[in-house]
Amino acid sequence: MSDLDKRVRDVERAEELVRCLAAALSARRIYSHEHPRVKKAVRTFVSAIRAPAVGQPQICVTVTGHTLEYEGMPITDNTATLRLAMCLEEIRCSGVEFGTGLTPESAADFLEVLLRGEPIPAEGMRLPGVQLFPWTKEEEEEEGEFPPLPEFDVPLLVYRAALDVLDQTMEQAGAKNDIAMDDIEEVALWTAEESFSRGAQMVAPTQVVRQDKHTWQHSVNVFLISTAVLQPFAKDPRELARFGQAAFLHDIGKSRIPREILQKLMQRHTEFGVEILASCPDVDPLALEVAYCHHMRDGGHGYPKPFEGIRPGPVSDVVQVVDMFEALTAPRPYKGGLDVAEALKTILKTPGMQTKRGAMGLLVRRLTLAPPGSEVVLETGEHAIVLHTHDDEPLRPLVRFITDVKGVPIDKPFDADLRQYGVQGSRSPIRKVLLKPAYKAL
Ligand SMILES: [Fe+2]
Ligand SMILES: [Fe+2]
Structure with a gap:
């Protein structure tokens, strides 16, 4: 040799x-x-x-x-x-x-x-x-x-890993109806463990990375946001990983529908999802429920129609709200997505969604749209850098003002706590989060 x-x-x-x-x-x-x-x-x-x-x-x-x-x-x-x-x-x-x-x-x-x-x-x-x-x-x-890794390095690594696993999962599910559950379990558990220690921080990449269109980015975003939202309800990372896995696989049925006719056959992705998952050995029944029920709303709205008593449970409810929120806030080819307040209003107005207020409240509490280190534009037009995100009011962080209302840099930047602006729970004073170069590299 x-x-x-x-x-x-x-x-x-x-x-x-x-x-x-x-x-x-x-x-x-x-x-x-x-x-x-x-x-x-x-x-x-x-x-x-x-x-x-x-x-x-x-x-x-x-x-x-x-x-x-x-x-x-x-x-x-x-x-x-x-x-x-x-x-x-x-x-x-x-x-x-x-x-x-x-x-x-x-x-x-x-x-x-x-x-x-x-x-x-x-x-x-x-x-x-x-x-x-x-x-x-x-x-x-x-x-x-050297200072330790910036706090968003790990969320980014997790995000990239989840994108890779999802790409591979969709390809496998579409081609041979077989998915590598081990890889999904691994990435779901990693995300769950990090969500326990980093909280809403894990959601950060979903807000800033999605400008670079990626085919399955929606599913990865729904997975990360749902995991963060459900974290306080899981007794440990393993249980949270089960919830996360179900969110990860919610749109798996789309892998069966060719891209050109996806819009026409969209509604069938829920039943295809069940077919694909049911053929996997040891599949978690929760993943089946979420794949089947995540478009089912109250009063017979949405799809598919309730079947043999299969109804969305609490995890399906959260995935459904997060799913709509993600889709509404995602940038479109010709216009930006809705802002948080508009998206939440739109969800509440959707027939059959009024009873999902509980799940919506959870989402709002866990949203960290502007992670520490990101630059934001406030409703006033002033630019600021987020210094710290509060757990109780994630949409009103502590910031450092760096420009005036016209966006002109100021000589003496000063810090302010946005919790002091407006009433608690009202619209966020943040108009938009600017992309950070670190996230663009993904
Ligand atoms: Fe879906
Ligand atoms: Fe979806």
Whole structure:
């Protein structure tokens, strides 16, 4: 075998290892280490390293800026590997060497080290078949020198991962009626965990990224907003991930309808959605309910007509309100979308939506249209930078005024709390949120 062949085999082997490890880590995030799914994933990981070693018996994978590499070559970049890379960064690990001495026990221990998230000792860490290398001095110093990631970096990573998974899901569902539930579970759980720690912050990319039209952006936005809205009602991230998954899949039926005739057959996407999901093993009944009911309104309005007592429950109600809100506020080719207040009014006026006030209230409370760091234009015409978003009044943040009413920069910027402007719960004093360059890059 030539050197080149060996190298290709090594890269493939490194990719396979990382894929198996990422899958085991995903499973372990959801289930206990005794769960059959975790045990199976660990066994697969162990046999991947023990498979007849071509080239080097050991494989070393390094961490480079949210991704993993093998000898300078990036390793397949999906949600699971992205999260694995972030885990390694968190424990201050610059690389991992896997060897054939790996056992199911040491693999399981390694997963626990990753999930605990505590920095490894300065001299590194060794488990049978796994060697973890610590950050070098320079990496430590860099970390100290630079401020931590801006708070919207993680929401953006999650957003991009969700777009990727959704693209892949729609393609698979359209082509062969088969969807990769593992990937969806992974991205839903990641979003849920981040929503628990970051709250409404996770919604930020949905408000600023959508100028760049992306085919399934609507579904991703509905997924992120619904997850944020439902977070206070979930007892833990796993339960929230179930709600999020249902929102993620709400329009899955559209994958069955060719783009050219989508408008004509739009109403059928709810039943197609049920057909696709029902053919997936272990599908969550909640996902079926949301896919079927998210256009069903009270008093026989909307579609499809109620069937054998299947009615929208609370999660379907939230997804429905978020779905309408997203569609109404999304920019159209020739005009901007409605502003928040107009969108909410329009939803309330829609026949059969009056009873969904509860779900609407939840949405309003969780909306953070202007994340910290974004520039906004106020109703007065003044420009300001958002400094802090209050949980109780997300549409009235603390801001720093930077221009006068004509948009001319002022000499002495000053801070003000927009909660002091107008009555609580009334229209937001923010007219528009300006795009930030960081979000445009997505
Ligand atoms: Fe829909
Ligand atoms: Fe939708």
